[in-house]
Amino acid sequence: MVESDLIVNEREPNASLLLSYIKGRASASERKQVEEWMAENEENEQVVLQLGRIYFAQRTHQRIASRDPHAAFESMQKRKKGRQVKMWIQRIAVAAACLTGVVFVTKYISKAQKPAQQISQLITVEANPGMRTHIHLPDGTTAYLNSNSTLTYTIPFDEKERSVALKGEAYFKVSHNAEQPFVVSVADDNMHIRVLGTEFNVQAYQDEENIQTTLVEGSVKLLYKNESGKIVEQSLKPSEKADFNHLSKNMMVKTVDTEYDTAWMDGRLVFKDTPLPEVLKKLSHFYNVKFEVTDPIIKGYNFTGTFSNRQLSQILDYLKISSNINYTINQSEKDDSEGVKYTTIVLRKRS
Known part of the structure; x- marks a missing residue:
């Protein structure tokens, strides 16, 4: 059967079966089916190896800082042939470490079995609520994700640019490559951050109008549409912060x-005469809570303090003493199955 220019092979194992094989959970008949399919040609073997790499990255994330799984995979790919692939996958499964603070979601994208064509995987990395990774x-490139943040990208990267999509907050240490720019898409493509190699922080949570980009080293270019729909380019220098409202199209x-x-990134929160609404926003993302301010006058307060790996209650007590504010903690009664569970902190001025 022919659909467009793709030939669909009915004997080709589906993604679920291949993952079962990689994890060592396939039955004898399923293993035979996969191994016979792998033996047909080298491209089929490449598919299993690619999925093996994803599984390896998923199950050994805590070791990822001290070793390069992609380089290790490429080395294995050159040495391992035929049934040796199966042995390598089994070793990965045995050595896999427990994953904390992050969830990997992979999508297997099957393309035509052509010698020069690679198999692509769509990868989504999610930092669990209240955790950083x-x-x-x-x-x-190294990407640090704040609580409740999601980074999505496809491997291999496109030849022209290294594209990722961010929802939430992340700090990027981008590996320099003048021939292949690194591009971060935020707020449903309302803005693109284009760099060659640099360090910067981006905050772009879905429930917020503002996108904040802070440049630490190097240079970045921000591409966005202004009120007339024209694409505008804004360059940043180190220690500059861009605040873009993607609804009003205002850039500061x-x-x-x-x-x-x-x-x-280091588990610290630093405030210096910071407006309370901004303080609450940072606390909300850091501790996965929501704030409800009952007295509008409180929003005019400023706050100063540095906290390192402190519990939220300690920060709230400090806020209570220094700013004459009372607080009440309301635990969510929402069932976990309905989605992310938030604790609400109600703030009011002390009489």
């Missing part, structure tokens, strides 16, 4: 102390 991308750039926007 980091991952090494195939090009050597100012010089900042980058520590305030990047301390979260």
Whole structure:
């Protein structure tokens, strides 16, 4: 059967069966089916190896900082042939470490079985609520994800650019490649951040109008549409922060102390005469809570303090003492099966 220019092979194992084989959960007949299919040609073997790499990255994330799984995979790919692939996959399964703070979601994208064509995988990395994590991308770039943040990308990267999509907050240490720019898409493609090799922080949560980009080293170019729909380019220099409202299309750039926007990576929160609404926003993302302010006057307060790996209750107590604010903690009664569970902190002025 022919659909467009793709020939569908009815004997080709589906993604679910291949993953079962990689994880060592396939039955004898299923293993035979996969191994016979792998033996047909080298391209089939490449498919299993590619999926093996994803499984390896998923199950050994905690070791990823001290070794390069992509380089290890390429080395294995050159040495392992035929049934040796199966042995390699089994060793991965045995050595796999438990994953904490991050969820990998992979989507197997099957393309035509042509010698020069690679199999692509769509990968989504999610930092669990209230936790932070980091991952090494195939090009050597390191991405740090804040709580409740999601990074999506396809491997291998496109030849022209290294594209990723972010929902939430992330800090990027981008490996330099002048021939292949690194592009971060945020707010449903309302803005693109284009770099060659640099370090910067991006905050682009879905429930917020503003996208904040803070440059630490190097340079970045922000591409966005203005009120008339024309694509505008905004360059940043180190220690500059761009605040873009993707609804009003308003862009503001100012010089900042980058520590305030990047301390979260080390488990720290730093505030210096910071408006309370901004403080609450950072606390909300860091601790996976929601704030309800009953007295509008509180929103006019400023707050100063540095907290390192502190419990939220300690910060709230400090806020209570320094800013004359009372708080009440309301636990969510929402069932876990209905989605993310939030605790609500109600703030009010002390009389």
